[in-house]
Amino acid sequence: MEDLGTRVPLAPYTTLELGGPAACFASAHDVASLTRLLAHAEEREMPVVILGGGSNLVVADTGFDGLVIAMRMRGVTTTRQGDVVLVEAAAGEPWDELVDRTTLEGLAGLECLSGIPGLVGATPIQNVGAYGQEVADTIASVRVLDRVEKRVVELTPAQCEFGYRDSMFKRDPERYVVLSVVFALVPDGAATVRYAELARALEGRPRDVRTVRETVIALRRAKSMVIDPVDPNRRSAGSFFTNPIVDASIADALSAQHENMPRWPQPDGRVKLAAGWLIERAGITKGLRRGHVGISTKHALALVHHGGGTTTELLALASEVQDAVRARFGVELHREPVLWR
Ligand SMILES: Cc1cc2nc3c(=O)[nH]c(=O)nc-3n(C[C@H](O)[C@H](O)[C@H](O)COP(=O)(O)OP(=O)(O)OC[C@H]3O[C@@H](n4cnc5c(N)ncnc54)[C@H](O)[C@@H]3O)c2cc1C
Structure with a gap:
């Protein structure tokens, strides 16, 4: 045993x-x-x-x-299949090492997801995404242990029911353990440059996957969104809230009151709002401190622990942020990290 x-x-x-x-x-x-x-x-x-x-x-x-x-399962295998390279990585592989390796090999598909902490097995859980890419764009299959049927199964992307920071795994957390993930990546493929901030940072630079990776890491570092042992904002779970998605009528009413409110139309007609923008406009400023916890000095969406604190303090601050946004905009913010209690 x-x-x-x-x-x-x-x-x-x-x-x-x-x-x-x-x-x-x-x-x-x-x-x-x-x-x-x-x-x-x-x-x-x-x-x-x-x-x-x-x-x-x-x-x-x-x-x-x-x-x-x-x-703690390790291992990466690579197989050429037609126009794509199938990269299967075990659940315990460090995510950013995989992105480093695939971009070094000139494989396109994961470059914008550079610098995200954690392990490969967790990436399908909330359909990890950043800078215009998400793992659902390239996941070919997910090998899982089904805890109910007690057998190993290969799930298709459709069966994973991926959504924005969401999947079937997140909704049914007791059923599956992810064992490995297969990504279909494109050799010498074009890097994804969909995100305006990334496009601006790349101006005058080549758009190969390696340069995009380096640029994404630099952008993330400036927001304390990479794990850096000397960064005072280092103890965080990244973004603490997801960007809220609201009905178009609500977004229109808010836009009428708040000029320049960032908004992104969704395929289903609803509108995604910027949680960080809502938080700051609700009066919660970067660097705010509540005892041993606070808001990152670089990013309004990240709650940070300054050491010596408790989860109770952190959750009280999270509620304070949610209350402020609800009171100012009538919009509900949802927690992104998983809570174990
Ligand atoms: C500085 C910082 C920046 C971040 N930036 C981003 C970002 O840009 N985009 C983004 O999407 N996320 C981001 N995150 C959040 C986080 O890094 C990702 O969600 C990551 O995929 C979590 O991986 P993990 O291995 O640490 O998972 P954990 O935190 O260990 O687990 C998260 C959840 O997944 C479950 N889980 C983990 N592994 C498995 C498995 N093998 N099978 C079944 N369930 C499993 C756990 O039970 C838990 O419910 C950031 C976090 C930090 C600290």
């Missing part, structure tokens, strides 16, 4: 560095060890959660009263 730790502090496993202990903690290095750990928990009727890099997680101060399984 795998090494099972008890009362293991979870804070060091999260980028926020917050939260209490896991009642039990173990690492899964392959499907066999994962299956054994799940069976062990089931026999004891113990709840189970899956841990990647802990960069999209808020753990309660009381911790998690169950088994935390850390995904």
